[in-house]
Amino acid sequence: MAEKHILLVTFPAQGHINPSLQFAKRLAKHGLKVTILTTTSATARMSHTLSPSFHSLIDVLPFSTTLDLSTQDVPKFFQDLSDHGTKALEDAVAAKRADGRPYSRIVYNLLIPWAGHAARRLGVPFTLLWIQPAALFSVYFHYYYKKFNPSDEVIELPGLPLLRRRDLPSFFLETNPSVYNFVIPMLIDNFEILDGEDERPTVVVNTFDALEAEALRELNKYRLLAIGPLIPSAFLDGADQSDASFGGDLIQKSENYMQFLDSSERESVIYVAFGSYSELPRLQTEAIAEALVRIGRPFLWVMRDSEEKEKLSCKEEFVKRGRVVNWCNQVEVLSHRSVGCFVTHCGWNSTLESVAAGVPVVTLPQWADQGTNAKLVEDLWRCGVRAVKGEIVEADEIVRCLEMVMDGGDESREMRERAKKWRGLAREAVDDGGTSQLNLGIFLDQIVGGG
Incomplete structure (x- = not known):
C-alpha cells in the first residue's frame, strides 16, 4: 500500500x-x-x-x-x-x-x-x-x-x-x-x-x-x-x-489554562467557546458574561478578541470567577475532569468533540449548520439543551440552561449519563x-x- x-x-x-x-x-x-x-x-x-x-x-x-x-x-x-x-x-x-x-x-x-x-x-x-x-x-x-x-x-x-x-x-x-x-x-x-x-x-x-x-x-x-x-x-x-492535538491551529493558543482546570473541582467548570469564525454581537457577549457571574461557577472562556473582556460592564466580578484565554486545545479542555458543561455555538467539530468527551452542552447556534446540530443535540441525542433565541439570547435564558445542566438534579444527571453513553459509543x-x-x-x- x-x-x-x-x-x-x-x-x-x-x-x-x-x-x-x-x-x-x-x-x-x-x-x-x-x-x-x-x-x-x-x-x-x-x-x-x-x-x-x-x-x-x-x-x-x-x-x-x-x-x-x-x-x-x-x-x-x-x-x-x-x-x-x-x-x-x-x-x-x-x-x-x-x-x-x-x-x-x-x-x-x-x-x-x-x-x-x-x-x-x-x-x-x-x-x-x-x-x-x-x-x-x-x-x-x-x-x-x-x-x-x-x-x-x-x-x-x-x-x-x-x-x-x-x-x-x-x-x-x-x-x-x-x-x-x-x-x-x-x-x-x-x-x-x-x-x-x-x-x-x-x-x-x-x-x-x-x-x-x-x-x-x-x-x-x-x-x-x-x-x-x-x-x-x-x-x-x-x-x-x-x-x-490536531496540529494545525491558525490561532496561537494561551498557556495558562490547564493549571486553572487542574485546581478546579470535578465537573465544576463551565467551558465557553464559539469556534474560530463566529463573532458574537456585543450584547450577546454581555449576556453570557452576566449569566456566568450570576450562576457563580468557575468558567473558562475562549474569547478571541481579548479587548472584549475589558469592555464588559460586569468585568470586576467576571474576572474573579474564571479565566479568559485567546485560544486553547479544545479536545484537551473537554477531556479534563473539571469540565462539567460546554457553552458552544454548536459547530460540528465542537459538537462531535463534546460527544466524544462525554460533556453535556448548552447550545447557542449562530449560523450555517449550527442550528441543525443543536436540534440533534437536544432532541435526538438528548445530551444538551438549546438556549431559546430571539435576536439575542438573554442572560436569564442562559442561566436557566446552565442550571438545567449543572444543578445535579434528575434532569441534569440523566443528561450527563446520556453524554457519557455517547462517549463510550464513540470510543x-x-x-x-x-x-x-x-x-x-x-x-x-x-x-x-x-x-
Missing part, C-alpha cells in the same frame, strides 16, 4: 483543516502517502503548531491566492480560491504524473467542489470528505431533489427528527445575508459531481454509526462511510498518546473492530483496488 498517494484538498478555515488533518493522519498510519493542499495564508499560520512527527507522515503543499478569508467580499474570495486552487491542483497532478508516481485519489471537503470537478476532468478517482453530520448531508440531498420547501414551517425527512424552519441551516432562512446566497448552490454542486459517477459513489463522513444510524442508512444512493470522530487519538481511543467506533475502523478499512480497500 506504500506506493498509494492521496492528495487531500481542504478549505483554509480551522473547522475544515482540523478534521482534514486528522483524516490525513489516519490514512498515513495505514501506510498511505498523504499530501495536504491548501492556501499559503493557512499553511503559514499552521507551521507554528505542526509537529516534526506530522511532517514525517504528511506533506503540506501550499498555493497562493489574491484574497483570504479576512476579505469583506466573500463571494469574490470563493471565486479567487476556486481559480487559484484549481490551477494548483492541476499542477500538482501533472507534476506527480511526470514523476511516474501519480496520485491514487483526491479527497476534498464540502466547500470546494471545484476540486471534485478538476479531479474528474483529470481522470483521478476522488472522494468527498463530508465534515458535517450525516443529517446535514441528508438535508442538502433532499433539497437538491426538491423533497421539501425551506419555507415550510415543519419539515419531515426520512431518517431525521421532525425539523422546524429554525432547525435548517441558516443559508435557507430569510434572515440569511444576501452575501451568502452563493453557498446553497455551491453545496448542491457536490451532489451534481457525485451523481456524475458511473458507479455508486463513496462519501466519507465525520460521524459514527451509532450516533447517526438512521441518517446514514436512509441515503442508499451513496455509500456513506462513517469514519469519525476525527479527533486526536489521545482523547478518543488512547491508542496513540503522542497524537494529542467503541474507533477501537479495533469498531464501525469507524471497519468503514475506514473499506475506504482503504477501495484505494488499493483502484475503485
Whole structure:
C-alpha cells in the first residue's frame, strides 16, 4: 500500500483543516502517502503548531491566492480560491504524473467542489470528505431533489427528527445575508459531481454509526462511510498518546489554562467557546458574561478578541470567577475532569468533540449548520439543551440552561449519563473492530483496488 498517494484538498478555515488533518493522519498510519493542499495564508499560520512527527507522515503543499478569508467580499474570495486552487491542483497532478508516481485519489471537503470537478476532468478517482453530520448531508440531498420547501414551517425527512424552519441551516432562512446566497448552490454542486459517477459513489463522513444510524442508512444512493470522530487519538481511543492535538491551529493558543482546570473541582467548570469564525454581537457577549457571574461557577472562556473582556460592564466580578484565554486545545479542555458543561455555538467539530468527551452542552447556534446540530443535540441525542433565541439570547435564558445542566438534579444527571453513553459509543467506533475502523478499512480497500 506504500506506493498509494492521496492528495487531500481542504478549505483554509480551522473547522475544515482540523478534521482534514486528522483524516490525513489516519490514512498515513495505514501506510498511505498523504499530501495536504491548501492556501499559503493557512499553511503559514499552521507551521507554528505542526509537529516534526506530522511532517514525517504528511506533506503540506501550499498555493497562493489574491484574497483570504479576512476579505469583506466573500463571494469574490470563493471565486479567487476556486481559480487559484484549481490551477494548483492541476499542477500538482501533472507534476506527480511526470514523476511516474501519480496520485491514487483526491479527497476534498464540502466547500470546494471545484476540486471534485478538476479531479474528474483529470481522470483521478476522488472522494468527498463530508465534515458535517450525516443529517446535514441528508438535508442538502433532499433539497437538491426538491423533497421539501425551506419555507415550510415543519419539515419531515426520512431518517431525521421532525425539523422546524429554525432547525435548517441558516443559508435557507430569510434572515440569511444576501452575501451568502452563493453557498446553497455551491453545496448542491457536490451532489451534481457525485451523481456524475458511473458507479455508486463513496462519501466519507465525520460521524459514527451509532450516533447517526438512521441518517446514514436512509441515503442508499451513496455509500456513506462513517469514519469519525476525527479527533486526536489521545482523547478518543488512547491508542496513540503522542497524537494529542490536531496540529494545525491558525490561532496561537494561551498557556495558562490547564493549571486553572487542574485546581478546579470535578465537573465544576463551565467551558465557553464559539469556534474560530463566529463573532458574537456585543450584547450577546454581555449576556453570557452576566449569566456566568450570576450562576457563580468557575468558567473558562475562549474569547478571541481579548479587548472584549475589558469592555464588559460586569468585568470586576467576571474576572474573579474564571479565566479568559485567546485560544486553547479544545479536545484537551473537554477531556479534563473539571469540565462539567460546554457553552458552544454548536459547530460540528465542537459538537462531535463534546460527544466524544462525554460533556453535556448548552447550545447557542449562530449560523450555517449550527442550528441543525443543536436540534440533534437536544432532541435526538438528548445530551444538551438549546438556549431559546430571539435576536439575542438573554442572560436569564442562559442561566436557566446552565442550571438545567449543572444543578445535579434528575434532569441534569440523566443528561450527563446520556453524554457519557455517547462517549463510550464513540470510543467503541474507533477501537479495533469498531464501525469507524471497519468503514475506514473499506475506504482503504477501495484505494488499493483502484475503485
